[in-house]
Amino acid sequence: MKNALRIRRSENFAEWYQEVIREADLAEHSGVRGCMVIKPWGWAIWEKLQERMDRLIKATGHDNCYFPIFIPLELIEKEAAHVEGFAKEMAVVTHHRLEKKDGKLVPAAPLESPLIIRPTSETIIGEAMARWIKSYRDLPLKLNQWANVVRWEMRPRLFLRTSEFLWQEGHTAHATREEALEETHTMLGVYRRVVEGDMRIPVITGEKTPHERFPGADETHAIEAMMQDGRALQAGTSHFLGQNFAKAAGIQYQDKEGGLRHVFTTSWGTSTRLIGALIMTHSDDDGLRLPPRMAPRQVVIIPILRDEAGRDAVIEAAKKLGERIAAQHFDGEPIRVQVDLKDDSPANKRWGWIKKGVPLILELGPRDVANESVALTRRDSIGEKRILPMAEFIAEAPSLLEAFDQALLTQALDYRKAKMIDGIKTFADLTAHFGQDSGTGFVIGKWSGDPDIEERLSSVGVTIRCLPHEQSGTEGKCLITGEPATIDAVYAKAY
RNA sequence: GGGGGCGUAGCUCAGCCUGGUAGAGCGCCAGUUUUGGGAACUGGAAGUCGCAUGUUCGAAUCAUGUCGCCCCCGCCA
Numbered sequence: 001m002k003n004a005l006r007i008r009r010s011e012n013f014a015e016w017y018q019e020v021i022r023e024a025d026l027a028e029h030s031g032v033r034g035c036m037v038i039k040p041w042g043w044a045i046w047e048k049l050q051e052r053m054d055r056l057i058k059a060t061g062h063d064n065c066y067f068p069i070f071i072p073l074e075l076i077e078k079e080a081a082h083v084e085g086f087a088k089e090m091a092v093v094t095h096h097r098l099e100k101k102d103g104k105l106v107p108a109a110p111l112e113s114p115l116i117i118r119p120t121s122e123t124i125i126g127e128a129m130a131r132w133i134k135s136y137r138d139l140p141l142k143l144n145q146w147a148n149v150v151r152w153e154m155r156p157r158l159f160l161r162t163s164e165f166l167w168q169e170g171h172t173a174h175a176t177r178e179e180a181l182e183e184t185h186t187m188l189g190v191y192r193r194v195v196e197g198d199m200r201i202p203v204i205t206g207e208k209t210p211h212e213r214f215p216g217a218d219e220t221h222a223i224e225a226m227m228q229d230g231r232a233l234q235a236g237t238s239h240f241l242g243q244n245f246a247k248a249a250g251i252q253y254q255d256k257e258g259g260l261r262h263v264f265t266t267s268w269g270t271s272t273r274l275i276g277a278l279i280m281t282h283s284d285d286d287g288l289r290l291p292p293r294m295a296p297r298q299v300v301i302i303p304i305l306r307d308e309a310g311r312d313a314v315i316e317a318a319k320k321l322g323e324r325i326a327a328q329h330f331d332g333e334p335i336r337v338q339v340d341l342k343d344d345s346p347a348n349k350r351w352g353w354i355k356k357g358v359p360l361i362l363e364l365g366p367r368d369v370a371n372e373s374v375a376l377t378r379r380d381s382i383g384e385k386r387i388l389p390m391a392e393f394i395a396e397a398p399s400l401l402e403a404f405d406q407a408l409l410t411q412a413l414d415y416r417k418a419k420m421i422d423g424i425k426t427f428a429d430l431t432a433h434f435g436q437d438s439g440t441g442f443v444i445g446k447w448s449g450d451p452d453i454e455e456r457l458s459s460v461g462v463t464i465r466c467l468p469h470e471q472s473g474t475e476g477k478c479l480i481t482g483e484p485a486t487i488d489a490v491y492a493k494a495y
Numbered sequence: 496g497g498g499g500g501c502g503u504a505g506c507u508c509a510g511c512c513u514g515g516u517a518g519a520g521c522g523c524c525a526g527u528u529u530u531g532g533g534a535a536c537u538g539g540a541a542g543u544c545g546c547a548u549g550u551u552c553g554a555a556u557c558a559u560g561u562c563g564c565c566c567c568c569g570c571c572a
Binding site: 004006014022029031032033085086088089119120151153155161208212213214215216217220222234237239267269304306307345346347348350351363365367368375377382383385387 | 506507530531532533534545562563564565570571572
């Protein structure tokens with residue numbers, strides 16, 4: 001059987017990824033470097049993700065709000081490590097007017113003080129927190145905002161690394177270290193629940209090494225996923241900021257005893273990069289495959305219109321079938337179904353929906369109307385079309401979606417399991433494995449804990465992705481130095 | 496930021512070396528025959544050759560600049 005895509009995953013992963021995005025009509029490059037246009041199907045998936053994430057963020061006691069896109073330069077300057085980390089990728093606004101000069105528009109009227117376009121909002125939200133928080137009664141303060149941010153990236157890639165991207169960023173302030181740490185872990189748990197439970201992308205939760213930490217954080221925790229080329233993708237981060245930003249911005253409260261204390265803050269974020277993770281985890285040589293909770297349409301009905309005479313009857317039957325399916329529920333919501341009435345051939349429509357990743361595709365023709373049957377294609381086995389009684393499909397639609405959902409997770413878990421590389425015991429083994437182009441996957445190995453030795457991995461393009469929260473507790477030898485070590489670390493090539 | 500490659504129709508690309516006014520396949524549109532695994536045939540529409548400046552009687556083609564994309568290195572919560 002032919003593949004829907006021209007490029008196979010196994011041949012050129014990077015080109016295949018672009019092809020999946022284009023054929024599924026998710027997004028495209030705009031004329032501006034590193035900026036993308038998100039098309040309706042891509043946006044609908046993002047909305048599904050937003051809905052689920054937003055619900056859990058609110059359920060854990062956070063309120064949404066919105067801060068400005070422009071941040072005064074002076075604010076950014078306050079936290080030294082933060083500036084250091086972000087300075088190289090800032091977009092800066094220096095003028096506020098254009099004037100015609102020799103027929104061209106040129107910037108005029110320089111700003112007295114330049115504004116930066118937010119790369120993240122710790123500083124501007126910290127400044128507000130300093131004004132809002134007076135007493136222990138004002139704590140905890142738990143905020144979230146959905147926004148766009150800009151980081152001037154050198155090598156942009158659709159969804160994975162774009163100069164402008166969309167995300168949610170949570171910012172909280174707490175009276176105690178313990179409470180802030182608990183918040184950091186709670187939100188990482190929320191991320192895990194959405195990414196693993198809804199998006200069906202298996203992740204490893206762990207702490208980042210100092211080298212990979214967020215600039216200005218005391219601890220950075222992350223969920224780390226494995227893509228279908230064996231490379232790691234950081235899918236969400238949650239930071240314990242200690243009192244660094246509190247001290248920089250002067251966020252203080254008066255405790256019960258009347259003493260003035262700095263708060264402890266956290267921040268955490270997930271972005272449109274998750275769409276990239278979704279694509280690279282579940283897609284195949286026929287295009288995108290969407291886990292049902294992320295699918296804007298879970299079932300699509302394609303009417304087979306053979307001649308003018310039977311046309312109306314088939315369309316009528318398709319609409320009625322759609323209504324009966326929509327009356328069924330999956331995961332507590334009505335099943336999302338669409339009857340595809342576009343003036344196009346059934347074959348084109350079918351391949352179109354396959355490439356867009358719709359879980360269940362039905363074909364309904366005159367013969368089916370007469371027999372009360374439907375022809376079902378499940379997205380993970382498109383070669384096996386099943387004819388089954390209409391009533392049976394309607395009754396079983398929820399469990400069919402459930403089975404497909406489970407199959408995606410199982411396949412992703414199986415893939416990851418196969419790419420957990422065993423038998424790497426020394427630095428020589430490590431460089432031998434990752435030194436070759438095909439050398440990918442996750443290596444679980446020991447790390448001595450010395451932050452300065454991590455740089456030695458750069459020659460083979462490997463980094464320590466995280467120190468898993470689930471530690472074995474065993475003793476062994478550091479994969480980099482060979483010294484005795486107890487910390488388990490995930491070594492991998494990353495996006 | 497350094498090195499290399501590339502921008503020609505919606506997509507993939509030829510033409511450029513040696514300057515002379517635009518091509519192919521796929522897709523798209525129409526008609527006919529078809530039709531439950533990407534239909535066939537015939538005809539047709541579609542491009543200021545990324546943009547700007549220069550050289551020239553004449554630029555897709557040569558030169559310079561610029562924007563964008565890809566690869567390697569660097570950078571990258």
